[in-house]
Every structure is written in C-alpha cells, then in structure tokens.
Amino acid sequence: MLKISKSAYVSLRQHGEETYPHECCGVLLGHFDGSKALSKTVSRVARCGNTREDSPHNRYHIDPRDLIRIQREGRERDEDIVGFYHSHPDHPAQWSPTDLAEAHWFGCSYVITSVEKGKATITNSFELKGSDEDDKKFAEEKTEVV
Amino acid sequence: MPQIQIPSPLRQYSGKQASVHVPGKTVGEALAGLVAQHPDLKRHLYTEEGKLRTFVNVYVNDEDMRYLQKEATVLKDGDTISIVPSIAGGCCPQRARFWRDGLENRRLAECPAPRAVASSQCSSPSYGLKF
Numbered sequence: 001m002l003k004i005s006k007s008a009y010v011s012l013r014q015h016g017e018e019t020y021p022h023e024c025c026g027v028l029l030g031h032f033d034g035s036k037a038l039s040k041t042v043s044r045v046a047r048c049g050n051t052r053e054d055s056p057h058n059r060y061h062i063d064p065r066d067l068i069r070i071q072r073e074g075r076e077r078d079e080d081i082v083g084f085y086h087s088h089p090d091h092p093a094q095w096s097p098t099d100l101a102e103a104h105w106f107g108c109s110y111v112i113t114s115v116e117k118g119k120a121t122i123t124n125s126f127e128l129k130g131s132d133e134d135d136k137k138f139a140e141e142k143t144e145v146v
Numbered sequence: 147m148p149q150i151q152i153p154s155p156l157r158q159y160s161g162k163q164a165s166v167h168v169p170g171k172t173v174g175e176a177l178a179g180l181v182a183q184h185p186d187l188k189r190h191l192y193t194e195e196g197k198l199r200t201f202v203n204v205y206v207n208d209e210d211m212r213y214l215q216k217e218a219t220v221l222k223d224g225d226t227i228s229i230v231p232s233i234a235g236g237c238c239p240q241r242a243r244f245w246r247d248g249l250e251n252r253r254l255a256e257c258p259a260p261r262a263v264a265s266s267q268c269s270s271p272s273y274g275l276k277f
Contacts, residue, residue: 023236032154052236059236064203064210068228071151075164080154084233091237099235104201106155110235128155132189133199 001039002109002125002143008045009145013113013120016087020118022056027070028083040082046070060086083109093122095138103128148176148221151228159186174217203230
C-alpha cells in the first residue's frame with residue numbers, strides 16, 4: 001500500500017505534464033510504516049532532471065548526485081527515500097522491461113503516470129519485490145491519496 | 147574513520163543502520179570492511195567475480211569514485227562514502243508517437259503485434275487492444 005499526500009500526488013502528475021513529450025522523474029520521500037514496512041507514506045516529492053538528453057521521450061535517468069543531495073536533505077528532515085516516479089508520454093502507466101531491468105531499490109515504490117497529449121491520466125504504483133537481481137519483479141500496489 | 151551511507155533497500159543487510167563507520171585508508175578498504183562486517187551486503191554490491199556491480203554508484207562526498215582513483219581513492223578524515231544504486235528506466239521503445247504524429251500517420255509496422263506487445267514488451271494487458 002502506498003499512501004501519498006495530495007500535494008505530492010498533484011506535483012508528480014504536474015511534473016509529467018510540464019516535461020511532456022519527455023519523461024519526467026523524481027524521488028518520493030516519506031516513511032516506511034511499521035516494523036515490517038508493509039506500507040509506505042509519501043509526504044513530499046523531489047523533482048529531478050532527466051539526464052537522458054539523448055532519448056528523453058522514452059528514457060529517464062536521475063543523476064546520483066541529486067540522490068545524494070536529496071538523501072542528505074531527507075535525513076535532516078527525518079525522511080527516507082521510499083520510491084521514485086516518472087512519466088510515460090503517450091504510453092500506459094505500466095512498467096516496461098526497461099523499467100524492471102533498471103530497478104534496483106528493493107522495497108521501494110516506482111510510480112508511473114501516463115501523460116497523453118500533454119495531460120496526466122492514470123497513475124499507478126509498483127513495488128519492487130524480490131531479494132536480488134535474479135528474482136526481482138514488480139508488484140502493483142494499491143495507492144491511496146491522503 | 148570514514149562513514150558509509152547505506153541506501154534504504156540495503157539497510158536490512160546492515161543491521162538496519164543507515165550509516166556505518168568502517169576503517170579504511172581507501173575506498174576499496176572501506177568497502178571491504180563494510181562487507182566484512184555485513185557479509186549479506188556483498189552479493190548486492192559485487193558480482194560473483196568480485197567486481198562492483200555496474201548499477202552501484204559509489205561517491206566520496208560529492209565525487210563519483212570512477213572519476214577519482216576508483217577503489218584506490220585515498221580517504222581523508224570526515225569523508226563520507228555514499229552507495230547509490232542507479233535510478234533509470236523508460237517506456238517501451240515502440241512507444242506510440244501516434245498522438246503527436248496524428249492518427250493518420252500511424253506506422254503500425256513499428257508496433258509489434260498486440261499479442262506480442264502484451265506478452266513480452268509491455269506489462270499492460272490492454273496495451274495491444276488500444277491500437
């Protein structure tokens with residue numbers, strides 16, 4: 001289960017509209033809930049630039065330096081990185097083989113928004129499950145805007 | 147003693163610690179000390195051949211160690227090592243440009259058969275049916 005504040009939800013969808021027809025990307029910050037971390041709460045998002053200037057319409061990459069900065073700022077605010085978001089311009093809000101191949105943050109949520117003709121439509125969230133690169137898979141997770 | 151920041155997905159292998167202090171004069175020594183303290187981290191950071199996995203970025207303060215002396219990078223007091231798995235992805239390469247190009251310019255030859263797309267290229271079962 002992914003609980004996301006309304007402001008964070010609106011922000012990540014708007015980001016996709018602003019960068020259309022290119023993919024947007026960013027970080028989800030908040031907390032893992034409970035000792036078993038069965039759910040996550042997103043309190044805010046941190047927008048990032050897409051370094052894939054060679055193919056921004058169907059690829060994204062976040063600069064690791066941005067992650068280090070965001071992680072450091074998160075620690076100061078007692079926040080964790082609980083996931084990431086990106087958009088799919090004119091494409092379903094479903095993970096692609098590329099999304100899975102490039103996913104390495106187990107237990108985190110990968111939120112994808114479909115942006116059709118410049119307008120955000122569906123937003124889905126997928127948790128990266130598994131124990132290592134050989135058995136990793138995405139599982140669709142219920143999302144609640146709070 | 148250098149400090150190593152552990153990303154959230156790996157903290158279950160570092161005793162739930164978000165940062166670990168390990169001895170080491172170089173990045174290589176510090177990482178070796180980390181996996182010696184927390185052996186379960188090793189397979190997530192290294193291949194079976196003992197090489198750092200390509201998607202694992204290691205930064206010394208704000209510098210990618212690949213652009214320094216890699217594992218031989220000498221550490222100073224107060225240095226922070228950050229382990230940052232990469233974040234990347236993207237939609238199907240046969241992404242429909244149909245909306246922008248106009249429906250009349252659909253190039254169906256660029257899009258795999260709907261059944262093939264649904265089963266092998268895109269996780270959405272409805273993707274093929276849309277077109």
